[in-house]
Amino acid sequence: MCLWYCTGHFKDARTPQEFGDSNWMRIPPSNSTTVSSYGAPFPGYTMVILAILMITLVVVVVVGNALVILAFVVDKSLRNQCNYFFLNLAISDFLVGAFCIPVYMPYILTGRWMLGRGLCKLWLVMDYLLCTASVFSIVLISYDRFLSVTRAVRYRAQQGVTRLAVVKMLAVWVLAFLLYGPAIIFWELMVGESIVPEDECFAEFYCTWYFLLSASTFEFFSPFISVAFFNFSIYLNIQRRNRSRMAHVEAEKEDGWRVIDGQASSVFFVKTLCSEHIQLTVSPISTLFIDCIFHSIDSHGSVKKR
Secondary structure, three states: HHHHHHHHHHHHHHHHHHHOOOOOOOOOOOOOOOOOOOOOOOHHHHHHHHHHHHHHHHHHHHHHHHHHHHHHOOHHHOOOOHHHHHHHHHHHHHOOOOOOHHHHHHHHHHHHHHHHHHHHHHHEEEEHHHHHHHHHHHHHHHHHHHHHHHHHHHHHHHHOOOOHHHHHHHHHHHHHHHHHHHHHHHHHHHHOOOOOOOOOOOHHHHHHHHHHHHHHHHHHHHHHHHHHHHHHHHHHHHHHHHHHHHHHHHHHOOOOOOOOOOEOOOOOOOEEEOOOEEEEEEEEOOOOOOOOOOOOOOOOOOOOOO
């Protein structure tokens, strides 16, 4: 069927006989359960299984992301810059499960679009927008994690600044809409004709390879490379820190530190005024500064330092 669309034979909703092909939409037997544009109906059990799987997917996506949004609204301690980006991802995925998949279900099960051209345009805009926003949100989360590891001090200082996070969230939605939205809405007006039949619903640029290649570069290839770069940089940074820490432990071990169960513990020998040696073991998570001060109480009950 796509060959008909992409070769320009399918310009409008004319009958199949006008195209010289009377078999592209075959009338199924009377005992068939549903009819698709390809004339290949789904068997009854296949349609039931698909419906159950899609309904299950909708419930999981909607409930899971609704809980994330609810937690963010209820618990104010979660409202830091990083969690705003997770909220953005949860909103986009929630709308995919609440709107895009339910509208798509009858279309995929019957093979026919029966909701009108207006809702078709709306569904296409929302579907492309939400999926692209979800991808961009993942890139934003990876970039945020990258900053938290490579620029930790500056990152922590900006955790309370939520305005910057909101600006980044809005930028994600604007860029996601500009990538596909105008093309979905105005492509038919620019080319002067439509290749989408009345009982189908897909974007007018479906067969325009140069647009699809350009859009896919921004929607898939660039985010993929960015996320891979950020996570690989985080991995290298952590590895470099681990090597530095191990080198530091080895250096301290040579200077008189000892390692107990993989953790460094310091041993100090401090000579007091009484010529006694005191061995002190310090916890690896604290730093101890020792002042050898002995107190004695004189006959008047005052405290003296020696």
